[in-house]
Amino acid sequence: MPLPVRGIALSVLAALCLCASPDAAAQYVPPSSASVRVPTFSTGIRPATVGDDALALGGPVDPAEYLVGPGDVFVVSVGGGSVSSPPRQTETTVTADGLLIVAEAGTFRAAGRTLAAVRAEARAALARRYTNLPTDVALAVPRRFSVYVSGAVPQPGRQVVTALGRVEDAIAETTDRGSPLDLADYATPARFEVERRVALRNVRVTDRDGSESRVDLLRYYATGDLAFNPLLTDGAAVFVPTFDPTREGVSVDGDVDRPGTYDWRPDDTAAALAAVAGGPGLDLSGATIRRTRTTAGRVESVEVSLSEASTLPLAPRDQLFLRAASPTAGQASVVGEVAYPGTYPIESGQTTLRQLVEAAGGLTTDALIRGAYLERTARSEPQAALDPLAYPSDQPITIATFDSTVTTLGRLSGLGLVGRRYYVQEYVSTPRLSADVPGALRGGADLVLQPGDRLVVPRDLGTVRVFGQVFEPGYVPFTAGLTAADYVERAGGLGPAGTTFFTVDARTGRFTAGPEVQVQAGDAVFVDRPPTSDSPQFESLALQQENIRLQEERSERDAERDRRQFLLQTITTTISTVGFLISTYFLIRDNAN
Template sequence: MGNYSRLLATVILLVSIGSQDIVGQDLSLQRPSFSQLTGDNALSSLGKRFGLTPGAVALPLILEGAVNPSEYVVGPGDQFLVSMGGMITEQLPVIVAVDGQLTIPDIYDGIVAGRLLHDVQTEVMAALRDNFRNVDVGFSLTAPRSFYIHVTGSVPEPGRFVANAVSRLDDALQLAFARKAFDLERLRGGGANLDPDEFARMIPSTTSERPLISQSYRPSLRAVTITRANGSVLSVDLMKYYSIGDVAENPFVQDGDIVRVPPYHVMDAVNVVGDIPYPGAYPFRTGDRLSDLLEIASGSTDISGIGEVRVTERHSDGTATSFSLHTADIQTDGPNDRSISAGALINVSAMVQETAAVYGTVEFPGTYPIKANGTTLKELIEMAGGLTEDANLEAAYVERRRSDLLKSDGRQSDLDFFGRTYLAIERRRNRVAVDVQRNMSGEETFLMRGGDTVIFPPGEESVFVTGNVAQGGYVPYVEGETAQYYIDQAGGAGPETTGVYIFELSTGQYREGGGTIVKEGDTIFVNRVPITDSPELQSLLITAETSRRQIKLATVQTVITGISAIAAVVTTVVAITR
């Protein structure tokens, strides 16, 4: 009977409230209007740009998602809705008073400001259920409160700003950095034909009396402090929020927060350069570690794949020290996560992926990634799917088309013209002396380098015969035959023959003698006595002879000059003695 009396009293109370046009009223109209939230400031002008008329249209509530009761802190101005079901469904809007008190007549009365929403909901729901045991009840937050926060420090427009309980630090700083720009745009929109300096002078702002920040200093968004009403202080690295989306570094603001953006000297910035997505100068933050800067500059919390970094730190005495680390060895706050000092330079080495190519009689010819001086020739062939059935291992060879070794041109030697010309021709050779067949069988191990190319020529079943023969060219290969057999097939050796040389296709090594067994793909060269029977050879001989004569002439001139000098000295001595 007692519960029924309480329920009846509550219904009567609600009916009386309804007579005052509160029951059934749209709760969204209870929220502060746009002008009430912002006043005639930058946000109001921004609202006008989007067609929001102050005082006529309520500011829409924009959320990231459902409010988390375990994080939301209740405060004065928060709007709640008490609902009671049953035969008659009634709703009662209640607001936390300015002293932090929440009152539901005859049901609940207590201080809720500064408490978590979850705790307040639990306490109020318990009170509702105690009073209405057989009725469905509910208690929910319908509109977060608005309040003032203070933004100070190295911002263009310090001062007091309106925020709400779902605003984050970034929201407040956007206003402190951009409000004057909005006001300038508002004046331009009004049709005033004034230059920007005149616009700025027209804006009523007490902050215009503050001296501008020195060019040697910049605002540090990596060391923003938030002083709470209870005296606690948060230090926030907003750059981490912007770079890697760490919302913990962009906290919700609370009633009366004092936000300070400190300045930093540009010489104290930590410079991150090299092969990284966001290189640049970052404000130094006390306690910075290498991982902090690399996460921000890479835009990721996974820095293991960045590679080698070189850190150089300067000291007060003008000296500098450096150290190198591989990011794969860095674990956040681990022993290798070295601390960084102000003004440090972090140089990220470029990630170079070495490659080697394989062409010819393999299943999948192409270019493949390798580890320089780590991947073997056999492993490279396996990457390419292995050899085809018609692969000729004896004809395969390796070319090194990129080398850091200096190839001398012979200028400092006593080589004559022919010797230097021969050296210049030979310097162009880029084959590597490697036995591909022995490497594929596992008898030898050849390590690939970046830019190496392995070629498996298709089997032509022929031997090339050239030089002093009647009809040089390709001769069909016959297994087990000697060089003399192929020379005979090419019409025989010509007169003045001086020797027979057999060059292996794969290694370029040679053997001598007509009785040598020849392999498929070998080249047989029949040499002869030098005869200038071609324009090229005649030109070389003339040039060589001219070079020798010039050397002899220069030698004679030097001797004559020396003798003349000696004669002059002797003449002088004789004249003096007389």
């Protein structure tokens, strides 16, 4: 083929190929002097990872909040819109000097600007470059950078965090990814004589431009508000201070979840500290907060409603006391044979037992009233809250004068080691209220409830449980007027090893020995056997117990024999002495005559 014809053919072929590819035809724009070399496009994006670990995100990145910096990886998408023509994507990384280079679109200043601003500028440039194709720019992988943590932390120094890392994350890196709440052991070095605590309400963050802020991490933990756990910037310095609770702390008590002493902040208010301590919400009508301050020997107190607490400033050594709208408000629960078992609101010292049952829909027809009882939870005084975020038990606190001296009374009682152990076990395991609960439910003297009370109403199965040394242990239908021996007979009779009959009261659990004890509804009958065992270990214990019993009996017999011998010797000695005195008397009288 002649050369001119060959050239024309190649030109026509190139034109046909260009027309056959709509993407290529559309993106053809005469190159300018500002254009850069177009890199090789790919149809996939590498997964978002940091090192060897997948980057865990808490949700979509907020473009208005996220600040772009060196190391951020962007993905650039051009074309697409159909199955036959997928988008072509490539990645570009913000350079060390803070520039974002987008092929065919230009170079943009990115460091320190929000993601929204950088994307808007890059998108506009791509739209001008590819006029007939859909284009987009998005953040693919957030960068990692260094921050510097110092103060009361176990491993101070440079820490690596992601661009989504917050103050809490940087501190956690110093504790092997634990929690900043684990820093209590680093608050008071050995060289300090005064107790100091970690001031997590005053974590200081200094950015590279010199601006400084104080972060209240405890308020973040209490409220979940991320405003109190802000994002970090490249190269920020984080300092975790300590404080002396006696000079730099503010104490909180009353109706709060976490009473204790907290570090004071320069902008502190009663409302802020109430939120940290887990007090009632500011919208709680009637709740009050009282600030007590001692200045130059004078004690001053100010009380405001909780809704006004944001205007009440605080100073070191202030004391706050929060009182809920209803100090007597509480809850009591009822389980068992009522229409609607559950927990119900009460007024301490006012709501009665029958009112609680009425609120629960009343007793069912199967309720065993004589077996009902009331539990009252009580415990000793709460310990000082060394950890402000140590949540107390969800059980109500009932403090009795006896509680604070329980251990001392045990030591001063003269009880032996075993006796004191039994004393403490029984003290903490007897929550039942010693009152006539069945009588109150039947219409007698009503009982006043306290927060945390729990009414238990068992079900009347119409049976008596008979077990132990009987031939047919199990449940026997209840018949009024029968004795323990009658129920044993109905359970197949006494077994060959049966010894003592016991009737167990359904409400009190009291054991009453004897076959002629009259059994009531819900009671149980147990027939004991001679000391024996079902296992070698327990057999050994039983033998030891039997040996101890025999030794005690032998000791008692020996002691009784010794007492008798002593008495006999005393009588003999007395008779001899009296005889000697009489003989001496007559001898003296005879000599006198």
